[in-house]
Amino acid sequence: MKKIAVLTSGGDAPGMNAAIRAVVRACVYYNIVPYGVRRGYEGLIHSDIKKLSASSVGDIIHKGGTFLKTARSQEFMTKEGREKAAASLRSLGIEGLVVIGGDGSFRGAERLTEEGIATIGIPGTIDNDLAYTDFTIGFDTAVNTVLQAVTKIRDTSTSHEKTTIIEVMGRYCGDLALYAGIAGGAESIIIPEDPVSTQDVINRLNKGKERGKMHHIIMLAEGSGNASKLQEDLLREAGESSRITVLGFIQRGGDPTSADRILASRLGIEAVELLRREESGLAVGVRHSNVFSMPISEAMKQKKKLDQTLYNMAEILSV
Numbered sequence: 001m002k003k004i005a006v007l008t009s010g011g012d013a014p015g016m017n018a019a020i021r022a023v024v025r026a027c028v029y030y031n032i033v034p035y036g037v038r039r040g041y042e043g044l045i046h047s048d049i050k051k052l053s054a055s056s057v058g059d060i061i062h063k064g065g066t067f068l069k070t071a072r073s074q075e076f077m078t079k080e081g082r083e084k085a086a087a088s089l090r091s092l093g094i095e096g097l098v099v100i101g102g103d104g105s106f107r108g109a110e111r112l113t114e115e116g117i118a119t120i121g122i123p124g125t126i127d128n129d130l131a132y133t134d135f136t137i138g139f140d141t142a143v144n145t146v147l148q149a150v151t152k153i154r155d156t157s158t159s160h161e162k163t164t165i166i167e168v169m170g171r172y173c174g175d176l177a178l179y180a181g182i183a184g185g186a187e188s189i190i191i192p193e194d195p196v197s198t199q200d201v202i203n204r205l206n207k208g209k210e211r212g213k214m215h216h217i218i219m220l221a222e223g224s225g226n227a228s229k230l231q232e233d234l235l236r237e238a239g240e241s242s243r244i245t246v247l248g249f250i251q252r253g254g255d256p257t258s259a260d261r262i263l264a265s266r267l268g269i270e271a272v273e274l275l276r277r278e279e280s281g282l283a284v285g286v287r288h289s290n291v292f293s294m295p296i297s298e299a300m301k302q303k304k305k306l307d308q309t310l311y312n313m314a315e316i317l318s319v
């Protein structure tokens with residue numbers, strides 16, 4: 001393969017820049033000409049593609065977001081859109097494409113193989129919601145961002161002896177709440193995989209109070225309920241007043257941690273290695289610390305499971 005393009009698609013995640021850098025540098029190392037596509041599949045359809053070099057990805061390994069920009073594309077959902085996208089690549093003689101994004105972007109990459117383009121998917125999302133890989137790029141940074149916030153909120157929560165509800169991202173997958181909750185010493189972790197009743201939360205609050213604990217941190221994944229509703233329920237059913245902090249988009253930003261930079265570098269290089277071997281339609285990931293790949297179609301069929309051991313650990317630690 002003589003030319004390879006890379007793009008970022010869907011929601012941004014810290015470490016995407018490090019992954020782009022790894023793809024580009026691996027290309028240069030193997031005498032492949034690297035190209036960058038701006039604004040994901042939308043840019044691909046509109047031929048927003050430029051040649052990159054080893055130096056054009058200098059000074060980005062430590063930066064959050066994605067310097068190639070990211071977007072969502074309705075047009076790419078259509079066959080005509082994907083034909084245009086493939087034609088843009090072909091007109092430049094580009095045979096391979098590395099897609100960095102979440103599950104939607106992966107499905108798009110798989111469909112693009114039907115248009116004769118070799119594609120490889122790299123998982124980039126703070127949600128860690130792709131079942132086939134232990135970790136996605138951006139997750140570790142997001143956990144640390146939430147952790148910093150929890151640590152600060154804890155100071156005030158302790159001083160004022162208050163209950164605080166911290167709402168974090170995670171519509172279907174509670175990993176962010178679970179990992180940050182354990183690391184931040186939250187007393188309650190509420191995730192979509194295991195719905196709990198308000199009474200469960202109240203019981204836990206009361207247990208804490210029995211041993212003299214006057215503050216309580218509740219980590220709530222956005223997919224498992226509404227923070228305002230929980231606040232109202234706690235007041236009505238237990239006379240417990242609480243404060244809410246919704247962390248929102250700060251969870252998506254920030255400098256990537258070393259773990260995310262290293263993961264992004266490993267997966268970026270692996271994607272290029274696979275394209276060099278004429279592989280296509282594969283998702284790269286990490287399992288038990290080893291880099292591996294599998295067909296995107298298989299990867300997308302896997303259902304994300306809750307790490308029950310970790311979840312039980314949270315229960316033990318907040319006794």
Ligand code: ADP
Pocket residue numbers: 009010011041071072073074076077101102103104105106107108109111125
């Ligand atoms: P993420 O990759 O973060 O999950 P999205 O689900 O928004 O983000 O997907 C990003 C883009 O991938 C979409 O805007 C669309 O262009 C493309 N895409 C998603 N699903 C499909 C699909 N089934 N077929 C073709 N393209 C898709």
